[in-house]
Each structure stands twice: as C-alpha cells, then as structure tokens.
Amino acid sequence: MPSIKQSGSLSSLADRQDVSLSSLTSYARKLDTVAGQANRRVDNKHVEFTESDRPKSASSPKKKRKKKNPIIVNLSGTRYEVIRQMAEKLGFTPSKDDDPNGYLIWNDSFVSAERINELKPFQRINHFPGMGEITRKDCLARNMLKVSKEFPEEYSFMPKSWILPSDYSQLVNYSKDLKSKKKSKTFIIKPSNGAQGHGIQLFKNAEKIPATEHFIVQEYIEKPFLLDGYKFDLRIYVLITSCDPLRVFLFNDGLVRMSTEKYQNPAESNINHMYMHLTNYSVNKHNEYYEKGETVDSGSKRSIAFLNEYLRNKDRDVALMWRNISDMIVKTLLVSMPHLLHAYRMCRPCAPSGSDSVCFEVLGFDVLLDRNLKPWLLEINRSPSFGTDEKIDWDIKSALIENTIKLLNIKVSDKRRNINAQKQEAQKRLYRTGKRPDAPDVSEYEKRRIHFEKRKEELKELLARIKKQSLREDYDNRNMGKFRRIFPTEDKARQEKYVRLMSSIFNIFMSGRAPAMQKEIQRIYKNPLREEDVLDMLHECEEFEKDGKYAGGGKGAARGPKPLQSMPVCQPSPIDDSEEEDDEMTEGSPMSTPMTRRRSAKSRPGSMVREQSEWSEGASSTYNSRPNSGVRSRPPSNMSMSNQSNQRSRSLSRMVTSGKYTSLQRSTKRG
C-alpha cells in the first residue's frame, strides 16, 4: 500500500516562510510573557492556555474561602484543564479523587451502562449510553444507510459509504459501473474505529482497496470550499441535555481546521499528500508550515466566527449554510434516537420521561463544506478534544464548557430535593399498601373512589412535571449563552417534519413494531399537554368528586372525567408493595445495552412493573416502554460490559430479527 508522505512545493514554502517566521517570533514573545505563570502547562511542545493566561483573571487573585455546602464535581476522569477551570469559575469544587457522589462527573472516555445506572437523580455525567451508534464510523455509516434508503432526499449529507469487508463486492461493482460510464471518482478509506487521521488513505481506483480490512470507504468530496487555497473542515459543538425528551443545542462558534498544503484535485501524483487532503490538527501540526494563529484571520486553526465573516464578505448566504448545518445535525441525532432512548431507559428504569436527565453530552461534529457550501457530515466525536494548545482553543472551548455547565443548572439543593422526593415516594408506597380496587371485599363505590383518587394524584404529578418543564425552558432561555436550541425548534414546520422523521426512524429500527412509540413521539414533541389542559382535567375530577357522581352508578359514574387521549391510565400491574484529538478518544465498542439484565429483572420474583402514569405526560394505556424493573438492577457482576457489547447486536432492528425484543419493542407489540 502506498504510504502517505509529507509534502510542500517550493513556492508555497517561500510564500509561507515570512508568515511562519513572524508568527513564530511573536509567539516566542508571548511564551516569554507567560513563562512564569503557574498555570501554564507544557504538553507535547504545546503551551496549554489556561484561564490565568487571560489578563483579567491573572491580575485578580482572590482569597479562597471554604464553602459551607460545596458542590463537588468529579473531574478525575478528564485531563482537560479548561473543564476544571470553568467548573471552579462557576463555583464548583473539584473532588480530590474519583468521588462517585459528585454532582457533575466528567469523563474523557465513554462510561459504562452500570455507572449510569448507579447514578443518583441529582448527578450529571457527560456521556449517554448508546451514543456509539453514531460516533463509531461503521455504526454511523450503517445507520445512516438504513435511513437514507427511505429518505434519500433528507439524508443526502453523508458521502456515499461502504463498510468493509462486508460491502466489498458492492464497492467493486460501483467502481466498475463508474468505469463503464467513463467516470472517475476518488475514494477515502478510514479504519472503522479510527481517529486523528490514523490509517487514512486515498485511492483513485476502488479495486485496489484491500478487501479484508475493517474499513469505511467513502466517496471523496473532491471539490471542497477553500480558504486561501487550503482545504478545511469545521469542528462544530453540539450539546444534548436530554434524550427523553430530546433537547439539542448548537454552539455558535467552533474551529475551522485548515490543511497545510495548498489543495489540488486528487490525482495519482498527490493522493499521498496528507497535508493537502486531511484537515486534522493532529496530522497537520507535524507539518513545518503549520501556523499558530496570532490574529483571528491567520493561522491553521481559525474560528467559525471568522469563517462566517469571511463568507459574508464574499456575499455568501451564511444564514442558509447554518440552517443546513443545523438541519443536518438534528437529522443525524434523530437517527440516534431509537438507540439512545432505548439505552437510556435501560440504564434509568425509574426515571419518568421528562425528569432531569442524568446524562448530557458535548459532541464534536466534523463537517466539510463543498464549493457550494453544502455541508457534508464526516464524523461525530463523542470525546472531542478540549485541549487548549492555542489561544483560539481556549477562547472557544472555555466558553463552550462554561455555557454547557451553566445549562445543566446544577444546584446544591438538588441533592436535598432528591432525598425528599425519595421520602415522598416511600410514603406513597406505604399508602398504596392500603386497599386495592381489585380486592374482593371492595364495594363498587369504593372502587370508583380509589380510581378517582388515583387519577387525581396522577394529574397532580403531571401538572408538577409540566410546571417543571416550563421552568426549565425559562432557565435555558436565560442561560444559553452562545448556544441556541435546535431541537425542539421554534420553527413549527420544521418541528413537524422532524417529528414525522423521528416517527419513521423508530419504525425503521424497530421493524414496523413502533406504533406505541410513535404515539408517544407525537404527544411529546407535537402536541405536548399544556398546564391549562391538565388543570381542566383536574377540575373535572374535582367536580365529579364534589357531585359524588361516582357514588351514583349512573351513566357517567363509571367513567369519571373524560379519559382524554393523553390521560395516563394505570394498568393493573403486579406491583410488589414491599417492593480521545488528537487527543480525541478512539471510540471503543459502542455502549452496550444490558439486555440480559433487563430480562433477569423481569423474571425476578417481586420485580415491579412501572405504572403507566409515571412515565410521561400523555402516556397511553399501551405505553410501557421501560424495563419492567422498579428496583435498580445491576447487571450480573460476572458479566463485563464488553461481554454485553458482544452480546448486543449493533442495531435495534437486528435485535428484533433475532427475537430479542427490547422493552420498547415489547411495548409496541402490544400497541
């Protein structure tokens, strides 16, 4: 196989020498200035910028007073200084060691499903289970392929891809077909589980690609948009604060990462020039022509804010470009939804839909713009680098992390509220041990009364949840900083389109067994219940109660208040009353879902089936898409997550075909 070599023409060398020298000199000056500062980190020849490099905070040393109730955050799993500094800036106290009770836990590598399962409701961790389905190159390609077959127009933003070795013959046929049409294309191959440009190669002839390796092959985007003649890609940051329901925020800045050799159309003579065709920082930083930027419009790394300005000056439609990028991001996340929701509900069987998510995630989307400014999705990083080698890194990433932590709305009172909620829940369980409507000695009157009481209780809970959601909405709007919410979106037409797509995607991954989930999707994202609706229902309940209608046994008596389509109805259930960038992480195997754990929880005597009413506003009587365990169940200790990963087929549809129904699927079978 040809090896990719370093390159650079003499003229470009001459062109760039001045710039490099001058920027090096001024950079050296900067080094002198910051040399004495305690917080500077020297790592791989790069200076890591920190908060203390910024003039403001460096000049204002504050006396640290011990806090009475510190909010402990566990940052032992991250090597990034910027996260520590931003957490401290926001008043949090990093724990000295790996404190499992931290309010916020930040891990550079992905975390196991067990760990997410064990978190208390007030805790937050920076990864979702199931995210590997879009962050591993082969999983992303496979899932996108499935969806793009049904929605070719909507999903045309990923370069045509093949997963080797399984798709090898399709690739060769495609290449032969091109030849017969006298067309020629370039292909790029990437290791399925690779990162940082490792193992990437370009081929002019697909038939020369090795058939046996685990690679992703993609059509190479041959005509990228160029910046001063250089190819570049965008690192776009996206924050997901919840998947049940989905809430997505797009950061309005990011990195433009430029290659370091002027771009030419791919040809046999240049396909090995990695500094021309790859835009990774981890690759290009090794080129002698890599420039650290001193001003916003120089250097091999620039900001998205700079690019926007550059494009505006060239009369390009920047707003349209960002609408397309945002649309692409949302559609990609919709593809992840069946996997995310399934895995999250497996890990958090006791969390009602709409409750505070214990998981959040900052994803790094790598996007290439072609010469028409059409965005192409290259890959998604679940552990984007928060390294701050250059000032531009610090400026962008510190704002990103600060805004992210703020949006999580972590408060010291969360823990206390959690303890109170647990107490209340325990009391409720005690209360439930009273008479049950299906007991043989309960009169008709008593049955109806119990039924009404229960409905009233459910409606009150629902009301509390709706109020909480609206408070969250308010909080988000006030604390978004440089984020803007892209899902759910305010644009009604778009939102409806997304809801339709999400419904269909559940259908694709659940092999047509998705009606209950689809109903739920419609209710949560399209017609969410409003406070007034629930108040009306409660009022209706109280009117019935006041009139003693359930006592009469008349026509309306048995029914009670109109069971609105979205009214939660309790199912009789066997309740047990006792009841690496460069530094980016290489994606490990995708987070597995502990299927076996769920199955064992179900069959375990005394396991609790959740009441429908607890799930979500508008849970229908058929909806029960949670694992049927009311107790926190751990996977059997003898089963490691990697074992589970192996056991789990990569996509939900394969689980269906293999007869291993997920709880989501079980619910839809009934629905």
Ligand code: ADP
């Ligand atoms: P890695 O995870 O190893 O960085 P990427 O998929 O991000 O792999 O690819 C690395 C670089 O290769 C990208 O930043 C981009 O410059 C280039 N690249 C990847 N795929 C394509 C493609 N289909 N067309 C053009 N360039 C590509």
